Amino acid sequence: MCLVFIDRPRSLEFQSYKLRKAFLSLLNKQGVTLIELMVTVVISVIILAAVYTIFTSQHRSWVIRAQISEMQKNARTAMQFLAKDIRMAGFGMPETAVNGFSDPINPANNVTNGTDEITVVSAYRQVSTLSANASRGASSITLQSSADAAKFNTTTRRYLYLDGISEDDNYEVTSISGTQLTLTPNLTRDYSANCPVFLVKAITYRVDFTDPDHPSLIRDENTGDRALLIAQDIEDLQLAYQDVNGNWYNNPPSVDDILAVRINIIARTAREDPKWAGNGIRPAIEDHSVGNPDGYRRRILTTVVEVRNMGL
Numbered sequence: 066m067c068l069v070f071i072d073r074p075r076s077l078e079f080q081s082y083k084l085r086k087a088f089l090s091l092l093n094k095q096g097v098t099l100i101e102l103m104v105t106v107v108i109s110v111i112i113l114a115a116v117y118t119i120f121t122s123q124h125r126s127w128v129i130r131a132q133i134s135e136m137q138k139n140a141r142t143a144m145q146f147l148a149k150d151i152r153m154a155g156f157g158m159p160e161t162a163v164n165g166f167s168d169p170i171n172p173a174n175n176v177t178n179g180t181d182e183i184t185v186v187s188a189y190r191q192v193s194t195l196s197a198n199a200s201r202g203a204s205s206i207t208l209q210s211s212a213d214a215a216k217f218n219t220t221t222r223r224y225l226y227l228d229g230i231s232e233d234d235n236y237e238v239t240s241i242s243g244t245q246l247t248l249t250p251n252l253t254r255d256y257s258a259n260c261p262v263f264l265v266k267a268i269t270y271r272v273d274f275t276d277p278d279h280p281s282l283i284r285d286e287n288t289g290d291r292a293l294l295i296a297q298d299i300e301d302l303q304l305a306y307q308d309v310n311g312n313w314y315n316n317p318p319s320v321d322d323i324l325a326v327r328i329n330i331i332a333r334t335a336r337e338d339p340k341w342a343g344n345g346i347r348p349a350i351e352d353h354s355v356g357n358p359d360g361y362r363r364r365i366l367t368t369v370v371e372v373r374n375m376g377l
């Protein structure tokens with residue numbers, strides 16, 4: 066009996082020891098789990114931060130590449146329009162002024178924010194052909210359709226050029242009725258059916274700063290209609306003119322003997338890059354001095370265009 070009373074406390078003590086050990090073990094296991102959890106969180110944060118950094122870096126590179134691509138496209142578009150229209154200057158030019166412009170090329174230096182303008186006059190657009198023969202002395206011609214005839218009016222789009230061959234085929238429209246145009250003066254020679262009919266235009270190119278964050282090259286036909294936006298984010302247009310002696314001028318003393326035009330265009334990205342602030346600057350071109358540092362990237366295009374119909 067005594068042994069029973071002696072052994073029972075020992076057994077309880079033993080079991081208590083086991084429980085305490087198990088509890089401590091459990092406590093230990095919980096502590097390790099917390100540490101593991103913290104380590105896992107820290108590693109996850111580091112990985113996420115790295116992934117975010119890579120993502121933002123790649124996204125920024127992508128945005129910059131897209132802006133540069135758009136900028137280059139804008140510059141090319143602007144240059145294509147300018148070069149094509151300047152090259153044609155003087156073709157089908159009447160002896161009288163067209164919407165106030167009496168020369169094939171009308172330079173205007175340093176007009177808005179140091180940018181240049183140019184107005185070129187030419188029979189830029191073949192709008193129709195004659196639907197029937199037209200005899201010398203007649204006062205009217207007939208076009209292929211009334212829609213073609215409606216491309217003229219009796220005010221700002223009255224300048225008509227026939228045939229596209231000689232210099233004496235300019236007329237002005239005085240009235241329009243269906244497909245028929247009445248002209249002044251009367252026809253100076255005979256014209257055959259299908260003879261080309263051109264509309265003579267005076268086209269002005271300039272940089273428009275209405276939105277100062279996005280200056281644009283616009284094309285104004287001087288007809289009272291809204292000017293056409295050719296390319297956005299064109300910051301500068303600079304022009305130089307070569308005369309028959311090979312001299313270049315920003316302000317040519319005479320526009321009668323211009324043989325070539327040097328066209329310079331500066332395009333810039335649509336937005337400044339805040340991480341590139343101070344690294345961009347509008348360069349000096351022709352007689353336009355350098356700008357202030359900013360965060361825009363830029364492309365400069367320069368082309369020399371020979372004017373086919375002048376200096377002959």
Ligand SMILES: [Ca+2]
Nearest residue numbers: 174175181352
């Ligand atoms: Ca200039």
